[in-house]
Every structure is written in structure tokens, then in C-alpha cells.
Amino acid sequence: MLKLWKKFPGQLKRLILIFLLFVAALMTARHFLIPHDYGQYGNYRGGSVHEIANLEVKYAGQIVCVDCHDDIAEIKFAGYHKNVACEVCHGPGAAHVEDSDIELTSPRGRDLCILCHEYLPSRPTGFPQIVSESHNRVKPCISCHDPHDPVPPEAPKECSACHGTIARTKSHSYHADVECVYCHQASPEHKVNPRENLPSKPKTRDFCGKCHAEDADVEFGIPRVDMDAHEKRYVCWQCHYPHLPEAGQ
């Protein structure tokens, strides 16, 4: 070996030495720069999986909430919100589980409810939605609906709770004093499942004629038409919008 080494020309010896020095420097640098646990489990730093796995949990999960608040849970699990986890409305609760002095928020306004229940055409059919602009605008939702057992209240007091646009239009029309139920008969179920229990609508000219026919037995001042002569081929609401009759005249 030594003989072979002596045979090498001087410049090659120097080159080999420099090369070995270079490799040694590289190995030393690699040893200090690459973490020891790199490649322990795979082509990554082993410690990082443990770091990620040990991150703090913020959402405790509904099962934990139910442990203490079983009274509310019982109500909630029987209602429409049974699948809505507590922390959806009350926020992350892991800290509250550790230390009950840390209180969670209970939303009181309308902002949170309408995130889910505001009417959006993209929402799946059948999901309960309202137009918040016209749905009892100033009242917080919880004044009528219990969020833990959200059933539609006995009845929306007025039709305008849902049909606000029509109610507002009608309110400044000649028909302002005509009750909705005079023309539309709604069953009580309409307030629970509106789409499946549609209210009635007038079907014939004679219905309007009850007030507007020449021989109608109603108070003076209501415009009258000769039902036989006046555009007999059409029904009234093809030309007159009943919620705002003769607008602009």
C-alpha cells in the first residue's frame, strides 16, 4: 500500500489529500446540520410528527360537553338541532373543560343563526331558511326560537314573518286592510312545513267579483266593474296585481 502511495506523482497525492479533506468536511457538516432523528421513520425529521401530534386540542367534542350538561343535551338530542355540536354555537370548549372559570360565549343576536338559516338559492331544498331582512327584523332569534330545541313557534304571528316583501307592498296599497286570510286559506301545518301545505289561492273571477261586481253587497267606494262586460276572457290577476291593485293610479 505504501509502495503504491510512493509511486503516485506529487500532484496526485496533493489532489487525493484535498479530496479526502473535502469529504471529511462534508461529513462533519452533514453530521451537525442534519437532525439526528432525520430518517428515523422515513424521509423526514422524526421529531416533527411528535410535535404535530402533541399540538393543543381546542375543540373538546360534544361527548365531553354532554358529561356535565346532560340536562341541556337531553333536550337537544330530541330536537332538530341534535346533529349540531355544542361547539358550533358556543365556540371551542377544551379550555372550558380544563377550567370551568373560562366561560364560553352564548350568541344572543341574529348574526350566528343566519349563517345557516339565511335564504340562499344554493342551499339544499328542505333546509329551513328565512329572509332575515323581512323576518321580524329587530328581534333576536332566541326570543321566539329555543336554539336547543328549535321548533317553529306556535305560529308566526303574522304572515309577514315569512312573506315580508308581499306584506310591505300590500301595506301601502288599496288592499292594505284586506287580511291575507281573506284570499288565502292556510292550514296550521303551513307554518311548520310551508312547501308541503300550500295555502289556497282564488281561482275564479267571481272571487274578486264578491267586492268589485256592480251588484256586490259591500260598502260604498270600492271600484265596481260590470263582470259580464269587463274583459271576460281573462281572470282579474292577469291585469291587476292583487297585492298592489292599480299601482300608480
Next chain:
Amino acid sequence: MMNNKIINNKINNKSLNTEKPEPIIDSAGCDSVRYDSEHNDAGCDAGRRNFVNCALASSALMMVPGMLGAGEEEKPDPNELVLGDGYRPKDHKWGMGIDISKCIGCGRCADACKSENDVPREPFYFRTWVERYRILENGEAVVDSPNGAIDSFDEDKLDERIIRSFFVPKLCNQCEHPPCVQVCPVGASYRVEDGVVLVDRDYCVGCSYCLQACPYGARFLHPETRTAEKCTFCYHRIVKGLVPACVEVCPTQARIFGEMEKKSSPIIRFMRMNNIGVLKHSLNTEPKVFYANLDKEVR
């Protein structure tokens, strides 16, 4: 024809009892030839018995090493990853199911994700977000996601007629073949054995190659640490037996989470009962986020 001939042969053999047995050829016409047992002599019978004995003995011998191995205690491998309370990633394989027809676009998932994972509150930093798709009459899709849907959506009318509209929650697809891991030059992005793709925050140099490699746009650069961030399926939760935060808070159960290879898992039922699609399947990334009732326009 062939079958008839064989049957004829058989009948002949049995009825006539000829001295030399006729070979009976398999109906498939292959070259195996059997002889009717009635005509086998004793020697032939013994040979078969030998063969059966030998076969039994050899198969028993083959099982011996396996049986010996089963008796031994399993030695814990120092290089096997065990997290927390004995969570072994190799025993799990996680997947998420998302039912498009159930999503109401309330954005509670995106909100909970930000709280759980300390994602910056400003828009444009999301580990998960919800997109609204509106398919127009001409087949075009209008997609929007204001603030990741955290404040839900506005009605925001369009001029064109809309023929279909729905919400699509998006997140990291935890690909089986993740392009983001392939391109990482420092080994900061990696895939754990349970199929979850993670980012080593301390090791990431913030080159953002992975942001460009991800076909789903699921990664972002954290504005403070300048390192890549992405959905981890809430890894710190699933190792403790909890579900990811977005699944926990989804009010309509549009998100399902569970084991891909355990029959009791809710995702197995979800995948059996629904028409399942994945995003960009042509890229062969094998996503582990499965969408039910996915429209063809969703990408």
C-alpha cells in the same frame, strides 16, 4: 359436440366394461387426461395415495416456520413510529367523505379549522374552505368563496340564469401519491404511514415549491413563519381518537371521517351508499377526500 362425445364415452365404458379404459378428456379441451376410477388397477391407486400423503406432509412442513414465528414475542421496533398513547400510524388509514347535497355553506368548518389550528384570521389563509358553484345555462361554472365562507354567502344575484347551484367544501386531499411531497427539496413535507401528509414547520425553508405542485391549491405560506401550511386532518386530534374539528362542528353532517380499511368505520358505509367522486382523478394522486354527489364541473 365435444361434450356429447365424452358423455357417450363414459356411458360406453360403464355399460360395456371394456378392458382398456378410454381416456376421458376434460370438457374444456385441455390436455389433462383422466381415467375412469372403475378401471384403475391397485398400483395406480397406491400411487395416488402416496401422492396425497406427500402433499399433506409437505404442506404441514411449510406451515411449521410460520407456526414457530407466531409463538415468539413481537419485539418493539425502535424505528417504528408510536405516538402519544400507543397510536401506531401503520395500523390506520384515514379518509374523509363530503356529501355535497348536505352542505349548506355556513362555513362553520372553515371557522373551526382556523380556531383549532391557529390559522391567521385574514382571508386567503385557509386549511379548509367552502366554494359556491353556480352552473349557468351555457354550462359555465361561476365559483366564489368570499372569506372562505366563514361569513357564509350573500345572495349576490347573477345576470345569467343559473341551472344548478351547490357548495363544495375543499381541503387537502391527503393524496396517496402526493406531488407536494415529491417536490419538497428539504424533506419537510412527508407522508406518515396512516396516509396523512404533514409539514415539518421547523424544517421547511419556505421555497413554496409545494404550493405550486399541489393540484388542489390546498397549501399556503404562513405570513409569520413563512413556512408551508396545510390541512393535517387535525393530526393532533385523530391520534387522540377525536375527529377533525371541521367534522366535529359540521351542523348537517356533510363531512364524514373515519378509517378507510375498517368495516365499522362510517366512511365505509358512506362510500357504499353514495356515488363517490374525487377531485382531479386523472392526475393519479389518489385523493383520500371523497365527495358524494359531485358535479362534473367541480375541479
